[in-house]
Amino acid sequence: MDMVASKGSNWPEGRAPEARYCGEEERLSVLATYGGQDLVGDPELEDIAGFAAKLCEVPMAMVTVVEAEHQRFLAKTGLDAETTPRPTSFCAHAMLGAEPMVIPDAREDERFEGNALVTGEPHIRFYAGQPLISPEGAPLGALCVIDTKPRAEGLTDLQRQGLAVLAQSVMRRLGQRRLGRHVNLTLEKSERELRRMVDSVPGIAWRADDKGNFTYVNARWKELTGIEPPTTTEEWKVAIHPEDWDGSLAKFLTAVETNSLFEDEWRLRMSDGSYRWVQSRAMPVITEGQPTSWFGTVIDIDKAHRLSEARDLLAGELSHRIKNIFAVVSGLIALRSRNRPEAKEFADDLSSAIRALGTAHDYVRPDDGRGADNLQGLLEDLLAPYEGAKGERVHIKGDDVIIGSRAATPLALIFHELATNAAKYGALGNHDGKVEIEIRQPCGEEDEVCVFWRESSSCEDKREDGEGEGFGSRMLRMAIEGQLGGRFSRAFSDDGLDVEIAFPLASLGH
Numbered sequence: 001m002d003m004v005a006s007k008g009s010n011w012p013e014g015r016a017p018e019a020r021y022c023g024e025e026e027r028l029s030v031l032a033t034y035g036g037q038d039l040v041g042d043p044e045l046e047d048i049a050g051f052a053a054k055l056c057e058v059p060m061a062m063v064t065v066v067e068a069e070h071q072r073f074l075a076k077t078g079l080d081a082e083t084t085p086r087p088t089s090f091c092a093h094a095m096l097g098a099e100p101m102v103i104p105d106a107r108e109d110e111r112f113e114g115n116a117l118v119t120g121e122p123h124i125r126f127y128a129g130q131p132l133i134s135p136e137g138a139p140l141g142a143l144c145v146i147d148t149k150p151r152a153e154g155l156t157d158l159q160r161q162g163l164a165v166l167a168q169s170v171m172r173r174l175g176q177r178r179l180g181r182h183v184n185l186t187l188e189k190s191e192r193e194l195r196r197m198v199d200s201v202p203g204i205a206w207r208a209d210d211k212g213n214f215t216y217v218n219a220r221w222k223e224l225t226g227i228e229p230p231t232t233t234e235e236w237k238v239a240i241h242p243e244d245w246d247g248s249l250a251k252f253l254t255a256v257e258t259n260s261l262f263e264d265e266w267r268l269r270m271s272d273g274s275y276r277w278v279q280s281r282a283m284p285v286i287t288e289g290q291p292t293s294w295f296g297t298v299i300d301i302d303k304a305h306r307l308s309e310a311r312d313l314l315a316g317e318l319s320h321r322i323k324n325i326f327a328v329v330s331g332l333i334a335l336r337s338r339n340r341p342e343a344k345e346f347a348d349d350l351s352s353a354i355r356a357l358g359t360a361h362d363y364v365r366p367d368d369g370r371g372a373d374n375l376q377g378l379l380e381d382l383l384a385p386y387e388g389a390k391g392e393r394v395h396i397k398g399d400d401v402i403i404g405s406r407a408a409t410p411l412a413l414i415f416h417e418l419a420t421n422a423a424k425y426g427a428l429g430n431h432d433g434k435v436e437i438e439i440r441q442p443c444g445e446e447d448e449v450c451v452f453w454r455e456s457s458s459c460e461d462k463r464e465d466g467e468g469e470g471f472g473s474r475m476l477r478m479a480i481e482g483q484l485g486g487r488f489s490r491a492f493s494d495d496g497l498d499v500e501i502a503f504p505l506a507s508l509g510h
Contacts, residue, residue, distance in 0.1 A: 011133035016098040018137025030138035045075035065141035094129030095139035105150035130167040204298035226271030241267035277305035398439030433457035455496035
């Protein structure tokens with residue numbers, strides 16, 4: 001049963017407590033939801049007790065709750081005691097009624113004439129107690145006023161009404177405390193469950209404030225490192241490999257300064273002194289009007305990292321061997337064609353194509369490949385042999401388009417073929433010929449890249465418009481349409497050749 005849920009904030013005035021909550025076990029279970037002694041001395045309740053005494057013109061007033069063995073004063077005026085024994089409690093009787101219990105002279109009431117509080121200190125004579133009943137109907141205690149003199153007239157109508165209103169205020173204050181306690185207990189329970197869940201995950205999880213103070217680090221930290229969880233950023237140093245500390249710290253401080261995502265890989269020192277590669281990630285949590293907090297994780301990636309290192313080593317070795325193969329093949333072609341003039345043209349074409357493949361390969365080598373990873377860089381490298389002494393024959397302009405390793409080889413073959421044809425039959429075979437290349441992105445469709453190849457020369461182009469598709473054209477079509485999913489068109493102009501090529505942007509990525 002949810003003790004906090006109720007149909008109203010107060011029990012209806014003039015109605016006796018609910019019978020099923022008058023049993024001690026049920027009543028005390030409800031009373032426990034208010035937090036016991038937590039409200040003793042509450043300023044708001046003290047003010048209510050003080051005003052009740054003035055209203056009723058008595059020296060003593062109390063807000064009481066009746067526990068299993070004692071009556072406890074949450075607020076009081078005119079009395080020094082903190083509790084009284086349950087058997088002597090007037091309020092234990094008052095709380096069971098539907099109306100205020102008024103006793104003009106306790107010496108004449110058979111229930112109290114022998115009570116220790118009547119025969120001894122504080123010598124109670126007059127008593128009036130307004131029941132305090134929980135919203136579900138459990139009797140809790142009373143708001144009472146006491147005098148050492150009998151009062152035959154009891155309470156005036158105004159005093160009765162005032163006492164009832166003040167009792168309602170007491171119950172609202174108790175209800176606030178009860179609700180707050182319920183919320184806190186619920187949050188604490190949720191946090192305990194969350195901590196248990198976070199402690200069970202295989203990685204390290206943590207929380208920090210905007211000053212770099214770590215307010216929570218899950219149990220996995222100590223299990224892995226064997227040291228106490230860090231409370232400051234500097235305390236992470238003992239668990240991070242010395243070669244990784246400075247770089248990772250700089251990245252983290254930058255992320256904190258800019259409230260941006262932090263992500264890095266470094267080596268974590270384990271409890272046995274060994275190191276394992278981990279991925280560290282932290283996310284800022286920004287709440288309006290509140291300081292930024294941080295939540296982070298440290299995940300073991302040692303196996304994947306070492307496997308990646310092994311693959312990179314193998315890829316590097318293969319790359320160097322492939323580069324050597326290109327050199328060997330080019331050397332063999334030159335050697336075998338040296339005394340065969342009839343094969344010179346073919347040998348030159350083949351060597352040129354292999355050099356183009358070598359250039360493309362430079363873009364996919366894992367370690368010491370070319371730094372450029374864009375289409376302009378690839379074109380500049382491929383066409384560098386055709387620039388001439390002054391470098392004025394080829395002009396490349398337009399947008400900077402990133403290319404991936406898979407696209408580098410077909411792109412190199414495409415533009416090598418265009419350059420070879422221009423050198424044999426077109427602009428690059430003439431002394432004044434020029435080639436202008438323009439890259440546009442987007443072009444036509446939003447997800448397309450267009451390359452315009454324009455040749456111009458005062459000399460006649462040796463190619464014929466409309467000639468049958470030869471090997472070079474078939475290779476172009478295969479690379480553009482088959483490998484990159486693009487399209488191309490070409491047309492002769494008054495001074496040369498115009499070629500338009502369109503690629504899907506996605507086909508040029510990694």
